[in-house]
Amino acid sequence: MNMLMRFNKKFLDKGSNVCQSIKNYASEASFETKPFRLHKLESGPSTHVSVTKEDALKYYKQLHTIRRMETAAGNLYKEKIVRGFCHLYSGQEACAVGMTAALRPQDSVITAYRAHGWTYLMGVTPLGVLAELTGRQSGNARGKGGSMHMYARNFYGGNGIVGAQVPLGAGIAFAQKYQNTGGVCLALYGDGAANQGQIFEVYNMSKLWDVPCIFICENNGYGMGTSAERASASTEYYTRGDYVPGIWVDGMDVLAVREATRFAIEHCTSGKGPLVMETFTYRYSGHSMSDPGTSYRTRDEIQEVRQTRDPLTSFKERILNANLVTADELKSIEADIRKEIDDAVKIAKSDKEIDLHELTTDVYALNIDKEIRNTTPFKPLPASNLGPAINV
Amino acid sequence: MILSKTNRISLHKVSNFFRLILPAESQNICRHVHFKYYPDTTSKIKGETKEMNMFQAINNALHLYMEKDETSIMFGEDVEFGGVFRCSMGLKDRFGSRIFNTPLCEQGIAGFGIGAAANDVTAIAEIQFADYIYPAFDQLVNEAAKYRYRSGDQFNCGKLTVRAPCGAVGHGGLYHSQSPEAFFAHAPGLRVVIPRGPIQAKGLLLSSIEVEDPTIFFEPKILYRTASEQVPVEYYKLPLEKAEIVREGTDITLIAWGTQVHVLLEVADMAKEKLGVSCEVIDLRSILPWDIETICKSVVKTGRAVVSHEAPLTQGFGAEIAATIQEECFLNLEAPVARVTGWDTPFPYIHEKHYLPDKYRCFFAVEDTIKY
Numbered sequence: 001m002n003m004l005m006r007f008n009k010k011f012l013d014k015g016s017n018v019c020q021s022i023k024n025y026a027s028e029a030s031f032e033t034k035p036f037r038l039h040k041l042e043s044g045p046s047t048h049v050s051v052t053k054e055d056a057l058k059y060y061k062q063l064h065t066i067r068r069m070e071t072a073a074g075n076l077y078k079e080k081i082v083r084g085f086c087h088l089y090s091g092q093e094a095c096a097v098g099m100t101a102a103l104r105p106q107d108s109v110i111t112a113y114r115a116h117g118w119t120y121l122m123g124v125t126p127l128g129v130l131a132e133l134t135g136r137q138s139g140n141a142r143g144k145g146g147s148m149h150m151y152a153r154n155f156y157g158g159n160g161i162v163g164a165q166v167p168l169g170a171g172i173a174f175a176q177k178y179q180n181t182g183g184v185c186l187a188l189y190g191d192g193a194a195n196q197g198q199i200f201e202v203y204n205m206s207k208l209w210d211v212p213c214i215f216i217c218e219n220n221g222y223g224m225g226t227s228a229e230r231a232s233a234s235t236e237y238y239t240r241g242d243y244v245p246g247i248w249v250d251g252m253d254v255l256a257v258r259e260a261t262r263f264a265i266e267h268c269t270s271g272k273g274p275l276v277m278e279t280f281t282y283r284y285s286g287h288s289m290s291d292p293g294t295s296y297r298t299r300d301e302i303q304e305v306r307q308t309r310d311p312l313t314s315f316k317e318r319i320l321n322a323n324l325v326t327a328d329e330l331k332s333i334e335a336d337i338r339k340e341i342d343d344a345v346k347i348a349k350s351d352k353e354i355d356l357h358e359l360t361t362d363v364y365a366l367n368i369d370k371e372i373r374n375t376t377p378f379k380p381l382p383a384s385n386l387g388p389a390i391n392v
Numbered sequence: 393m394i395l396s397k398t399n400r401i402s403l404h405k406v407s408n409f410f411r412l413i414l415p416a417e418s419q420n421i422c423r424h425v426h427f428k429y430y431p432d433t434t435s436k437i438k439g440e441t442k443e444m445n446m447f448q449a450i451n452n453a454l455h456l457y458m459e460k461d462e463t464s465i466m467f468g469e470d471v472e473f474g475g476v477f478r479c480s481m482g483l484k485d486r487f488g489s490r491i492f493n494t495p496l497c498e499q500g501i502a503g504f505g506i507g508a509a510a511n512d513v514t515a516i517a518e519i520q521f522a523d524y525i526y527p528a529f530d531q532l533v534n535e536a537a538k539y540r541y542r543s544g545d546q547f548n549c550g551k552l553t554v555r556a557p558c559g560a561v562g563h564g565g566l567y568h569s570q571s572p573e574a575f576f577a578h579a580p581g582l583r584v585v586i587p588r589g590p591i592q593a594k595g596l597l598l599s600s601i602e603v604e605d606p607t608i609f610f611e612p613k614i615l616y617r618t619a620s621e622q623v624p625v626e627y628y629k630l631p632l633e634k635a636e637i638v639r640e641g642t643d644i645t646l647i648a649w650g651t652q653v654h655v656l657l658e659v660a661d662m663a664k665e666k667l668g669v670s671c672e673v674i675d676l677r678s679i680l681p682w683d684i685e686t687i688c689k690s691v692v693k694t695g696r697a698v699v700s701h702e703a704p705l706t707q708g709f710g711a712e713i714a715a716t717i718q719e720e721c722f723l724n725l726e727a728p729v730a731r732v733t734g735w736d737t738p739f740p741y742i743h744e745k746h747y748l749p750d751k752y753r754c755f756f757a758v759e760d761t762i763k764y
Binding site: 110167174175185365367368385390 | 604
């Protein structure tokens, strides 16, 4: 009721009458995406995509939560509360949100170190993410992993070595095939990691054995401080599986990513084996916090992307213009998110760190000594396990 | 003759190099065997036994495990026809798609195995030679070893076992003879295990597969055929946590693993005969984590220790053992801990017999330590 009143008010203000506004109030809307580019595929997904009001609000919430959470993470870093490494996902939100929208309960995801947004989407609260960054006990891994290592059911992390998660993704996907779960694994990496040899090793293995693995190259234009053009002899990452079919999608369009992912899942589960998917996107921040992100590109370039391709702004405009949602609805969502993130930041700052004894937990399934060797002569630390594991 | 007729046929598919390692027609398996094999005759495992050499014992263990655990898979380069050392013979026929050849890409094999293990599949990977394991070093040290710790015990890949043949074989040269255990011994979270013969290999391999930690199982390749014992046919496990006192003694402690245990057993005989010295010989078995207690209790008793391994001296695992003995048994020591190891050179081809810590070098170390 409240929503309807606000909705009506907007249109009344504009001089429209109520009847007309209700007539325009759509429950579903359709859009055109940029054309997909295909590699060794006869046909791709339709560029005509639709979204329900409910889903539109959900995606908006997810997009906005990640943006807000990453802004908070960046601020915490600047305040020196988050230390060490911190790789922000701002600018790339539509990739993860679009892919998550296509996931089914049996599907898995493994990604690299730009993992905050994915962790949230796979079911961890913003507090779980932010407190992991600050190394506090409410953190997803109790502060033991930090920025790059977060986990959830069907989410195999958060991995710190460039490209090393991709072979794991192939193994996870193989296990799904072997156990007949019907699931696929999304193995994500960036344009920088795309030049790692091990990725080509598992393209080959996955194609050989028709492993249901979707290799996803999130091409944000820069591998650390080197542009894709200066690092890759071919920047058409969706074709770099050679014999593995590929698809290019506009990674700034959440609906296009969703469609491409649905298509990819369909491809893998129909027994055709792996697929390479390139999501063309952009990162606003530097590679990590030590990189201001402006020495190898201009501020104008970043500004231009923000103004013309931003995944949040463009989605917002679309769903507003289609009368699928109202500005007030979005404002209300934004206010809720702001509060949730602000509250999470407060706890992430004030929460306790785990006790020192957890320094020596979970090294082995069962440690052969009661204590871990060489901790401190004054107060020996026992070896123990927190468990239970959620993956086995 | 160990090889059956069928094996001989399969071997023709193998490259010339491997035929040098496994001459199908010759009893003389290696041009140069630098040690005398001491079969394990005191095994406490009960039940029916069968004469097996080490590759047969390992093969037997794999058959038993794969029969027991239907989620298990085994993969590696050329494992389908039995592998270059024949350890996976007959598995393909019996277990079908659960055994499969991989491309020649060790980093991919390791990463793939970690992923499968993380998704609840018992993954047994074979790296064809330990010398080829280095491309997989990052995967094993950074991904496998730390998965449990960095996730606060939410995720692990304890169902991963990586088997790899290691050590001198008489003519392997630089890239088919190395013993890389010390590299991996520096990665908490991993287990590193090395057997000294068939009975040990079967029991330790089954423990390594079952244990919920990622484990690297190095198999001294010269033992595949030179070592033969009465191996219990049943499924059995041996402890990964305990070093084994292979021979009790009172005057000096000799510590080794894999092939080198046999060198030291012969040295113990020589020392008894020529010096009247009683040697206690210990097989470490598990390099990481390692059994400090058994070693140090022995050294407290004997007051002297010699550690020997095939890998080079500098930063070999003997350094860790010597340092720990020095810390734990300082006041009991009658002499410095001696290390007898490979030279600090790449593993040589034509000079292999000079490089290896053979019984004479070890014997002189025992003599020096006793007379110190």
